[in-house]
Amino acid sequence: MPSTYTLISSNVLSSTAASVTFSAIPSTYTDLVLRTSTRQDQSFANAKLFGIYFNGDNSNLYSATVLNGTGAAASSTRTDNPGSATQYDSIYVRGSDLSTDTSNTFASSEIYIPSYRATQARVVGSFSATENNATTAYISALAGLYTGTTAVTSIGIQAVATFEIGSSFYLYGIKNS
Amino acid sequence: MTRPTRLEINCTTGEESIIELTDAEIAANEAAQVQAEADRLAAEAEAATKAEAKAALLTKLGITADEAKLLLA
Numbered sequence: 001m002p003s004t005y006t007l008i009s010s011n012v013l014s015s016t017a018a019s020v021t022f023s024a025i026p027s028t029y030t031d032l033v034l035r036t037s038t039r040q041d042q043s044f045a046n047a048k049l050f051g052i053y054f055n056g057d058n059s060n061l062y063s064a065t066v067l068n069g070t071g072a073a074a075s076s077t078r079t080d081n082p083g084s085a086t087q088y089d090s091i092y093v094r095g096s097d098l099s100t101d102t103s104n105t106f107a108s109s110e111i112y113i114p115s116y117r118a119t120q121a122r123v124v125g126s127f128s129a130t131e132n133n134a135t136t137a138y139i140s141a142l143a144g145l146y147t148g149t150t151a152v153t154s155i156g157i158q159a160v161a162t163f164e165i166g167s168s169f170y171l172y173g174i175k176n177s
Numbered sequence: 178m179t180r181p182t183r184l185e186i187n188c189t190t191g192e193e194s195i196i197e198l199t200d201a202e203i204a205a206n207e208a209a210q211v212q213a214e215a216d217r218l219a220a221e222a223e224a225a226t227k228a229e230a231k232a233a234l235l236t237k238l239g240i241t242a243d244e245a246k247l248l249l250a
Contacts, residue, residue: 009188017184018198018206024189046213160213162181171188 004175005033012168016041020163021056022171023154025116029173032113034155037106037168039097042161047098048130048138051090051158052111057148058089064124064144068094070136090158091144095128099164105131106167107138116152121145181206 006029009022025032040047053062063080079092095109109128116122124144130137157169181203185194198206235245 018181019183021185024187
């Protein structure tokens, strides 16, 4: 691990949460990395998703190209302003286990946010894998775009259902030197 | 029944706050869940309709899916 990779803050949920927000993010880094290990309390398919949004902004400034694989099928989708309800406009990451997945398993995601202090549109990249002792498990890669023009000072992670106890969130800062 | 909460972590001070959702936030979450699932089902239905149309066309042409791929390659 390079010495420029620094843990800013983390939390392992001791109670369920509909969302987790990292606020007052220091401006002393070049890029941010958010690593999550999550499980949601519902079984409907979209509970595999959680939304990432910046600066409390749930307006229609988000879009993403997503590549998904299940082991049996592959698909690619493109979403612009995905939230039908205003609260859910964000970048959706397919990175949670469902309540019906193998007990005590959690899906893993890494979300990379380069140049978070820039005052222009920024890209977001993520890679996720669900965990399930069954024939179907998801792997997902995402290229996202946020067209807000203020520096990122907070990151919200919004469950489609509710994050279960034991879900964890780690925010790292990357310096370019 | 326990009221849903959200967690906010201040990265500068380290302070962690567990905040109960308002009635409006709970309602918005529930509405968004319903809408998200409806969107997914609609997308699946559209994909199924396209697959059926594709299969019908292949039958009409009297060729297999592999042969169609060969034609389009």
